[in-house]
């Protein structure tokens with residue numbers, strides 16, 4: 001991987017989009033490397049949570065690479081869009097929980113990338129926006145769908161139709177991010193959050209992600225059945241037995257084994 005760095009720290013991994021000279025814009029290589037990064041993360045049973053960020057102090061990801069996109073034909077545009085959508089959907093449904101640490105510009109494809117993560121936190125320097133209509137295109141990596149689901153449809157429409165950027169405080173106010181930190185505190189906070197998640201029973205955490213993601217796509221009657229099945233599956237795990245035994249024996253549970 002040349003454009004995505006992957007670092008393992010205990011039970012968490014930190015992936016960094018690394019094209020700082022182009023403000024980490026997403027070209028085909030970055031999309032391929034994000035895929036490779038997810039192959040590596042999924043192949044490692046010791047990784048329980050993933051943090052995704054951008055290289056440098058200025059940008060998370062400043063969108064899809066406008067230079068690469070500018071000359072695309074209709075068919076090439078569709079192929080580029082599919083490549084990105086496949087990667088973003090894979091990230092959204094990655095079995096382990098994901099935290100986006102947004103350290104600056106998150107525009108267009110960058111905003112869409114962070115919306116494919118489970119949780120977003122950002123620096124006080126972060127800027128979010130979907131500038132696509134100003135470039136003559138629609139958001140193409142799921143922006144119309146994920147933004148409307150994460151914030152209100154009216155707010156999503158305002159952001160997308162106006163192509164106006166918003167700052168961190170406004171992103172917090174509308175619920176696009178969960179918390180804002182001074183830039184230097186962002187990565188420690190993101191890693192601490194991922195480590196806190198990673199200390200819980202990994203199979204149960206993954207089941208929660210699946211239940212929330214799948215349940216939101218169906219009606220409540222079906223959603224509750226999805227939850228029941230995943231709840232039941234936890235009772236086949238050693239971690240459930242240890243967690244409940246520890247409670248009953250009034251002791252701290254042993255570190256969970258992901259079994």
Ligand code: DAK
Nearest residue numbers: 022023025062063064065066077081107108109131140141
């Ligand atoms: N693509 C390529 N290069 C970029 C870039 C981008 N999105 N953003 C920045 N860069 C490059 C700049 O060209 C510049 O390169 P050099 O000139 O130094 O070689 C370098 O990064 C530094 O940028 P600036 O000099 O512009 O830095 P400033 O601080 O002055 O401005 C900025 C920062 C983020 C406000 C500005 O760079 C900017 O406005 N960037 C573009 C932001 C943007 O519009 N992003 C959204 C792109 S649209 C699709 C699927 C998905 C998409 C589209 C179609 N299909 C279904 C086909 C997604 C579209 C988008 O993401």
